[in-house]
Amino acid sequence: MLEHIELFFKSIFIDNMVFAVFLGMCSYLAVSKKVATAVGLGAAVIFVLAVTVPMNWLLDKYLLQDGALAWLGPEYAEYNLSFLSFILFIATIATMVQLVEIVVEKFSPSLYNSLGIFLPLIAVNCAILGGSLFMQAREIETFGLAFNYGVSSGIGWFLAILAIAAIREKIRYSNVPAPLRGLGITFIITGLMGIGFQSFGGMLTGGGDSEESVETETAVEKIESEDLGTLELNKNKKNEIDENEISYNDAIKK
């Protein structure tokens, strides 16, 4: 029970789909002009995540994982079909989205019209595929937890799009500088909201983080030296490319 509660809050606030991993940004940015529409899309995303993550969990467990086919018989125990995860996950997601589209069109034509192209685009919403892939990568153990994970990460995405839609309605009449109007200011708002959501960063990790501030400086130095290394590599590569270009140009001239 405790792990359910922990996973629930963790995926809503700490590993928020938008502010922690920046997934599902396209529809988040595009359909957040009005709260009502945003709520519709958010609800659709919750539904799709809640259905696809457990379904993909089943697929992963009984079809894709290393040795998952053991239930067919001992001769299948050595198969590892995990290279098929992307294509199978996407197939599940596309089917489910089609279903949602049919249902929404039937029961709420106005929502269907206001969502427009973005409803079918849920199929390629990275938050949805991301949910399934995170489920696979984090090795979520039971079907119940997978369902919980789908619902709660959907709720996290829903909260994010709800908040930004309300903010965008509020600033509709603000005197935003002309070059920033529209998407520009939305990106800035998203960044600022991310700062707000930082309050959850590091929560539920059990207190090991207090040491972190001491080590930060060394970490920065390391990164810097690594950066320098990669920079030099890049330079070398550039030189090579330049040489190649010269020879190519020369070749043309000849």
Added chain:
Amino acid sequence: MSDKRLTFKKRLHILKHHYRGKKMAPAFNAIHTFLFAPDETTHSGSHVRSADDLKRTMNTVIMALVPVLIFSMFNAGYQHFSAINGFPENFSVMEHFLTWDNFWIGIIKVIPLLVVSYGVGLLIEFIFAVIKGHEVEEGYLVTGMLVPLIVPIDTPLWMLAIAVIFGVVIGKEVFGGTGMNILNPALTIRAFLFFAYPTWMSGDKVWVYEARERAEQIAEGATNIDAISGETVLGFLAQGKGAEMDTIYSTWDMFWGFIPGSVGETPTFLILLGGLFLVFSKIASWRIMLSAVLGSLVMGLIFNGVVDQGWITGNSPFYGLMSFDFWKHLLVGGLAFGIVYMATDPVTGAQTNRGKWIYGFLIGFMSVMIRVFNPAYPEGVFLAILLMNVFAPTIDHYIVQGNIKKRLKRLTNATIYPKDSEGEAKELKAETV
């Protein structure tokens, strides 16, 4: 009349007329209205007859902040000398606190923070006003005062300057200036400092003047100085050193503010007075303050209850803060300061009355929760307020929608009596009209 006899006011007036309609006009207008009472009257749009303009609102908040600022200047010195010589026995306010030595430390450490904050912030406001061609807005007056009060005392001035530039440009000006921002600019500045320079913003070496400098000198091999440190009450508790903390600071110390912390967040008593002043001058919302206090008390009570039930034992990393008496959360750290001066920001807070209750309650609730559950940020009040700033428009939206629905329902159920051609009242349902 020769130029020499002209008063400053007249020169300013001449300059103002000279630049009227030109690019630099807003800058001179701002200086004029700031220093002298403006003689212009509103010449367009609708007129609201009220003595309560933006400048006066801002000045009231600044007045409520001045006692805190003066206290913090003395406290800067008091913490510094106490860290060197040990806390005085038989503490008396006149002998140990209100001394010139203490005040001098305040002058050399707190005043530069204040000057940089105002200088950089107002410079940006002026530049933006000139570029965009509107009058300079007074919005930065309060922010500029709040910023030095919520940073650790040893914050380098260049860091503060960068953070102020970020906070004013990204936090406010890109949204169209004063009154349009979604996050409190002062808190945006604090958050920027916190995430960009974490080693300067937390730990036990940043809250007392010279502590960091001395630690660096000792690390380089200096032997003629002693290391000093000052851990905040919350820092002690987060590390599970509550018993040690009790021997150093009493509850009355926390109430009067003789504890280390960000420059101006410690004097709970003066903040309380400032809060009452703001409530009675009707500048700040008492709903937000009251509900935020309630929220923090409720969360504190829940945590105390959990400890009393024995669900959390001394081994848990959360034990120290969870077992802290629920009402003492209001006395330490930035909670009181945040509730009174930050949460009540009329621009970024919730704007409907019922929304204010929800908004304030969640601020108090989240503040204590972040303190306890997030070991990285025991001083997490500012993050709680930023988070609720993000959700304030959502809360408002649903309160407004709820009201609209309620009124529509009332209207459709109402009975009205239009007169027909014969002058007789006829009962009709509104929905049929």
